[in-house]
Amino acid sequence: xxxxxxxxxxxxxxxxxxxxxxxxxxxxxxxxxxxxxxxxxxxxxxxxxxxxxxxxxxxxxxxxxxxxxxxxxxxxxxxxxxxxxxxxxxxxxxxxxxxxxxxxxxxxxxxxxxxxxxxxxxxxxxxxxxxxxxxxxxxxxxxxxxxxxxxxxxxxxxxxxxxxxxxxxxxxxxxxxxxxxxxxxxxxxxxxxxxxxxxxxxxxxxxxxxxxxxxxxxxxxxxxxxxxxxxxxxxxxxxxxxxxxxxxxxxxxxxxxxxxxxxxxxxxxxxxxxxxxxxxxxxxxxxxxxxxxxxxxxxxxxxxxxxxxxxxxxxxxxxxxxxxxxxxxxxxxxxxxxxxxxxxxxxxxxxxxxxxxxxxxxxxxxxxxxxxxxxxxxxxxxxxxxxxxxxxxxxxxxxxxxxxxxxxxxxxxxxxxxxxxxxxxxxxxxxxxxxxxxxxxxxxxxxxxxxxxxxxxxxxxxxxxxxxxxxxxxxxxxxxxxxxxxxxxxxxxxxxxxxxxxxxxxxxxxxxxxxxxxxxxxxxxxxxxxxxxxxx
Numbered sequence: 163x164x165x166x167x168x169x170x171x172x173x174x175x176x177x178x179x180x181x182x183x184x185x186x187x188x189x190x191x192x193x194x195x196x197x198x199x200x201x202x203x204x205x206x207x208x209x210x211x212x213x214x215x216x217x218x219x220x221x222x223x224x225x226x227x228x229x230x231x232x233x234x235x236x237x238x239x240x241x242x243x244x245x246x247x248x249x250x251x252x253x254x255x256x257x258x259x260x261x262x263x264x265x266x267x268x269x270x271x272x273x274x275x276x277x278x279x280x281x282x283x284x285x286x287x288x289x290x291x292x293x294x295x296x297x298x299x300x301x302x303x304x305x306x307x308x309x310x311x312x313x314x315x316x317x318x319x320x321x322x323x324x325x326x327x328x329x330x331x332x333x334x335x336x337x338x339x340x341x342x343x344x345x346x347x348x349x350x351x352x353x354x355x356x357x358x359x360x361x362x363x364x365x366x367x368x369x370x371x372x373x374x375x376x377x378x379x380x381x382x383x384x385x386x387x388x389x390x391x392x393x394x395x396x397x398x399x400x401x402x403x404x405x406x407x408x409x410x411x412x413x414x415x416x417x418x419x420x421x422x423x424x425x426x427x428x429x430x431x432x433x434x435x436x437x438x439x440x441x442x443x444x445x446x447x448x449x450x451x452x453x454x455x456x457x458x459x460x461x462x463x464x465x466x467x468x469x470x471x472x473x474x475x476x477x478x479x480x481x482x483x484x485x486x487x488x489x490x491x492x493x494x495x496x497x498x499x500x501x502x503x504x505x506x507x508x509x510x511x512x513x514x515x516x517x518x519x520x521x522x523x524x525x526x527x528x529x530x531x532x533x534x535x536x537x538x539x540x541x542x543x544x545x546x547x548x549x550x551x552x553x554x555x556x557x558x559x560x561x562x563x564x565x566x567x568x569x570x571x572x573x574x575x576x577x578x579x580x581x582x583x584x585x586x587x588x589x590x591x592x593x594x595x596x597x598x599x600x601x602x603x604x605x606x607x608x609x610x611x612x613x614x615x616x617x618x619x620x621x622x623x624x625x626x627x628x629x630x631x632x633x634x635x636x637x638x639x640x641x642x643x644x645x646x647x648x649x650x651x652x653x654x655x656x657x658x659x660x661x662x663x664x665x666x667x668x669x670x671x672x673x674x675x676x677x678x679x680x681x682x683x684x685x686x687x688x689x690x691x692x693x694x695x696x697x698x
Contacts, residue, residue: 198227232262266295282312300326348626350380380629388490401472410481412491416445421479423451429607436501437488439464449477458589462507504616511596520556528565529606538624543568548663550577554670613641625651
């Protein structure tokens with residue numbers, strides 16, 4: 163049997179997925195003498211068999227001995243990707259494309275590799291080239307839509323998702339992503355239509371139902387929205403042991419011990435803590451499991467007896483429920499049904515330096531950089547520079563995380579005093595808020611904290627904000643002490659800051675604001691509420 167016939171036999175065995183037999187045949191061929199092509203095929207086989215270290219050695223030898231070939235570089239890159247060596251994989255795919263500019267798979271993998279590194283602008287040309295070569299490949303069209311979405315090119319993103327759907331009308335992820343693009347583009351009704359198609363494509367898709375819930379909330383259809391969001395609970399990983407315990411489904415909870423837990427961001431946890439008071443009014447004893455930085459303020463929430471951090475053993479409990487489910491479980495779907503702030507115990511105020519006669523103003527300019535919409539909602543401290551010249555106002559930075567370092571910008575001349583550098587948790591943030599007359603913040607947890615404490619806050623919102631802030635108006639029923647400053651859809655932040663600086667100058671000239679009203683979150687009388695309808 164000639165070597166060529168044997169190599170053909172190996173290739174047929176690989177195509178038939180008879181990998182063990184293919185490996186043995188390849189090794190017998192190599193026993194006959196040097197054969198770079200057999201080494202390459204054995205590298206492919208051992209990769210498929212999961213022998214990644216051996217496969218890497220074989221690929222390296224094949225590349226040394228063979229003439230440069232795009233398929234060899236491409237497959238070696240795929241192995242390196244499986245080994246978690248993405249940068250090395252991308253180098254090999256780049257070599258494959260250099261040898262064959264029409265290598266669609268290598269181009270597509272380069273696009274996905276850059277996307278994994280969140281290098282969206284770098285990913286775009288690779289994905290565009292892949293899509294030009296494979297215009298009816300729905301996976302490539304989906305990725306191109308995703309990249310455009312990340313770059314804020316929403317019209318391009320929607321076009322790509324629609325093209326993917328044209329090729330495959332039941333492409334679940336394309337329907338979901340089209341809905342998300344419509345939502346980001348400020349059209350919740352178009353988003354609802356797309357996400358309903360996603361549910362039709364797969365009625366059991368948790369992601370489709372969850373995002374449909376968000377779109378319904380954005381459209382003001384609260385009861386339907388909360389109900390759809392309940393689908394997320396099917397995929398929950400509980401942050402505490404719950405063996406022998408049942409989830410609370412809205413039944414009579416009088417006399418029960420209930421563990422409420424946060425599952426979304428820290429701002430969301432603060433937002434939904436308001437409902438703990440209503441659960442307590444129905445006769446339950448409440449503990450909370452939440453982010454470590456929120457434990458201090460959660461212990462001071464109305465109706466809460468105790469709180470523990472994720473990873474810590476919770477107090478004894480009978481049933482459990484996520485905080486985000488409480489509007490649905492309590493039968494309080496409308497914003498106007500929600501318990502009104504303040505619902506957190508105000509801490510002892512931090513002593514602040516500076517002129518006692520000045521208006522004390524806190525600043526928070528950036529949120530969580532991992533948030534999907536952070537590029538739209540976060541700012542830089544330099545954007546707030548017009549506030550530095552407002553007479554009668556003393557500025558304090560409450561920013562935490564990497565963005566706090568912006569406070570050292572020499573262009574600011576030390577005009578913003580750093581408080582955030584000393585914060586250990588949100589209890590420290592709350593203490594600072596008690597000492598301030600006003601917080602100016604982007605849409606992040608600090609704004610929720612100010613609202614929950616009943617402190618005054620001016621909230622800066624992007625052109626298409628989170629669903630809870632609705633789409634117009636400068637007030638929100640969630641937090642009566644917040645004033646909303648909205649950026650227009652095509653507006654930069656500078657005009658918004660100019661409007662805010664004018665309002666701050668008017669406020670500073672009018673004298674110091676009286677402290678916002680507050681009640682003891684544990685013992686104060688709750689604000690009058692509507693009678694609670696039965697759970698849906």
